[in-house]
Amino acid sequence: MTPPDVITPYADLDELLLELLGHWQRILGANLAGAYVQGSFALGSGDRHSDCDWLVATHDALTEPQIARLRELHDEIPTRDGHWCHDLEGSYAPLAELASVEFLGRQWLFNDHGHRTLVWDDHCNRGYTRWILREHGIALTGPEPRSFLPPVPADLLRAEAAASLPTLLDDLATWVDIDALAWGQRYAVVTACRILFTLDTGEVASKRGALEWALRTVEPRWRRLLGQVRDERELGWQPHQAPRPGEAEAARAFVAHAVTRASG
Known part of the structure; x- marks a missing residue:
């Protein structure tokens, strides 16, 4: 799947997201199932004061070599100049856990905005984050979220x-x-x-x-x-x-x- 020509209202953010997509493709290879923008930008209200929330779906659990390379990636990005390098936030989620709300609250590998670390956290695995992803998520690569995410009951x-x-x-x-x-x-x-x-x-x-x-x-x-x-x-x-x-x-x-x- 080709990423949208315009992902957000900000060209510099789009450029960074496409760079990230290239890193995810390189590091995860065949394990990359999809990459998505969620949060405020998916809801159509993101601005310069917003974080840019993302989620990467994987076919299988991350391997230790993949985790090590992802840690290197997220350690480097916040050291750059530029606004959006400090306002990215997201998680790496296995497809099997995205496929059922029974896995809500399960911890995923998470990068908090502005931080140079990856930690295990349920930050992106709440009902409201899943709802935004399913109903409004923007696919950078992979199938549309509705194709694998079940509805989140009201x-x-x-x-x-x-x-x-x-x-x-x-x-x-x-x-x-x-x-x-x-x-x-x-x-x-x-x-x-x-x-x-x-x-x-x-x-x-x-x-x-x-x-x-x-x-x-x-x-x-x-x-x-x-x-x-x-x-x-x-x-x-x-x-x-x-x-x-x-x-x-x-x-x-x-x-x-x-x-x-x-x-x-």
């Missing part, structure tokens, strides 16, 4: 979302301080919106799409907060920018509202 997506909502703020606190970082405040609100969207529809929305949906559907008292988060998403990652007074508290209150709405 009830499974709702259960996954419901389980993540009550611990959202505690989970965020393990890696970001929403009182100290404006980006963290925005992330908390956006994530709550995405969870509510899934609970309501049984589908998955992009960050931007979930915000726009929430602005149309939640009580008017939250519109100022949601509008602030939507408008300031364009600011991206600002490691030294604190939220304005009251914004972190408003985010916490909205998450609490989301928990109450979900339970009702």
